[in-house]
Amino acid sequence: MATKKTEPRFTLSSASPTTTRADAVVIAVDSDLHALAPAENVGKAFGRRFSTMLSMLGFSGKPGQVAVIPTQGAIRAGVVIAVGAGSEAPDPVRLRRIAAKTFTAAHNVATLAYALPTPTPDCVRAIAEGALLGGYRFDRYKTSAESASDAEDHPNAVVVLTRLSRDAEAAAALDAGRATASAVNHARDWVNTPPGDLTPEAFADAVTEVAKSGLADGGSVKATVWDEARLAKEKCGGVLAVGQGSASPPRLVTLTYKPRKAVAHLALVGKGITFDSGGLSLKPGASMMTMKCDMAGAASVVAATLAIAAIGLPVQVTCVAPMAENMPSGSALRPGDVITIRGGTTVEIHNTDAEGRLVLADGLRVASEAKPDVLVDVATLTGAAVVALGERTAGVLGNDADLRSRVVDLGESVGEAFWPLPITREVLDKVTSSELADVRQHNPKPAGGTLYAAAFLQQFVDDDTTWAHLDIAGPAFNDGAPYDEVPKGGTGMSVRTLVALAESLADSQS
Structure with missing residues (x-):
């Protein structure tokens, strides 16, 4: 296997785009073919031929357009990478997309300088x-x-050319951006790893190893792993039931980050099904090809926890990642079985392909016992969410309207799309309609599958806990071509929003 490429070095500089020692300079160009600050002098250095060359390349300044221009000595760098900005100065969401697209356009370049508008530290980040x-x-x-x-x-190496080069907040924003993106890429790596190489045990070991070393410049995170014997002792019947059909035993990983003088306590729970065959309710063969991504929720909450620690946010985090492989065998969970979740609630099983909610039920109980201020779970939970919201938007449900709205707004601010959905009395009544157990695992009708799954999870959240459920079934894995900053394969969707949520908790208490 090829070794993993190291991350580029990042620095801030007040150097002019015309004199920077970088091999290539990225600039934003508006619809009038004028270079935006701080790169105005780049256009002036070229003179009249600047707009002429862009026009000859079919470049009109439309957002997303990219043109690579040899400088021929007009400025010190050998290449200018012009990106269309349209008629408005780019905001952080668009700057993130511009930086992603132009980074991939910078071929055979050792050092890349970004001379893009950075009026605030958020733009640097x-x-x-x-x-x-x-x-x-x-x-x-x-x-x-x-x-x-x-x-x-x-x-x-990447240099951000900005008037904020000596600003402490901008330097902190640069570090936070590195930590957050590094976390997203770790989540992507885990999602993309073939399921035979990322069994529950291997996933737990990988998380423990990264927790020891930290992301970016570190961060103190403690990892605890419950094996199948400990899971039985702790009465985590959901994780054990899902994992009992596999030769690879289940695990539950807890990460704890406890900064001094924490101003809030955030709990994160993520679904960690390392491969989902559907169990005895077997999926069609074609539907299994991307089921290595069914642990994307666990990857996201783990990665977000590591990023929060690396940034050093004054927010305590309790992260719980139940991990299991859902396989068919003579020992597998059966439709009609009744299992007992941690805390004593009994569940009647109707469909073994609705296994994620069972491991999350245990995870939510473990996290709730830590008495967090806010509890969020993340899961590739229902195909119904993809039907309702498409492949690029996640659903957010829960017991608190303000938290749902906050997730939507924070997601928008960091470039991740969420849409609020309700948990209705109708589906809550259906969840408790089992004649055999406390709750029934699966919706008796095909409609409203996402709402039903969330209503099921709500049974395992304390009434006084502020809770949100993120169903990322659509955007967690990109089966199509790359777009914006999103690659083909695992996307790391929700990591940035979870980090932003922790930052908002810290800010609201400061």
Whole structure:
């Protein structure tokens, strides 16, 4: 396997785009073909031929357009990468996309300078995030020399040219952007890893290893792993039931981050089904091909916890990641079985392909026992969410309207799309309609599957706990072509929103 490429170095500089020592400079150009600050002098250095060359390349300044121009000595850098900004100055969301797209356009360049509008530290952060997210590759299973050379084709150093180069908040924002994007890329790596190499035990070991070393410049995170014997002792019947059909036993990983003088306590729970065959309610063969991504929720909450620690936010985090492989065998969970979740609630099983809610039920109980201020779970939970919201938007449900709205707003601010959905009395009544157990696992009718799953999870959340459920079934895995800062394969969707949520908790208490 090819070795994983190291992340580029990031620095801030007040150097002029015309004199920077970087090999290539990225600039934003509006619909009038004028370079935006701080790169106005780049257009002036070229003179009249600047707009002429862009026009000859079919470049009109439309958002998303990219043109690569040799400078021929007009400025010190050898290449200018112009990106369309339209008629408005880019905001952080668009800057993130610009940085991602232009990073991939920078071929055979050792140092890349971004001379983009950075009026605020958030803009600096967006550029750092975009560059790292855009530069993501998962090539560890590639063995060809061509693949190895592709991995080394992009910049190993990034300079953000900004008047904020000596600003402490901008420097902190740069570091936060690096930590957040690095966390997203870790989540992507885990999602992309073949399921035979990421069994529950291997996933737990990988999480423990990263927790020891930390992300970016570190961060103190303690990892605890419950094996199948400990899970039985702790009465985690959901995780055990889902994992009992597999030769690879289940695990439950808890990460704890306890900063001094924490101002809030956030609990995160993520679904960690390392491969989902559907169990005895077997999926069609074609539907299994991407089911290595069914642990994306666990990958996201773990990665977000590591990023929060690396940034050093004054928010305590309790992260719970139940992990299991859902396989058919003579020992597998059966439709008609009754299992007992941690805390004593009994569940009548109707469909073994609705297994994620069972492991989450145990995870939610474990997290609730820590008495957090806010509890969020993340899961690739229902195909119904994809039907309702498409492949790029996640659903957010829960017991608190303000938290649902906050998730939507924070997601929008960091470039992740969420849409609020209700948990209605109708589906709550259906969840408790079992004649055999306390709750029934699966919806008796095909309609409203996402709402039903959330209503089921709500049974395992304390009434006085502020809770949100993120169903990322659509955007967790991109089966199509890359777009914006999103690659093909695992996306790391929700990591940025969870980090932003922790930051908002810290800010609201400061």
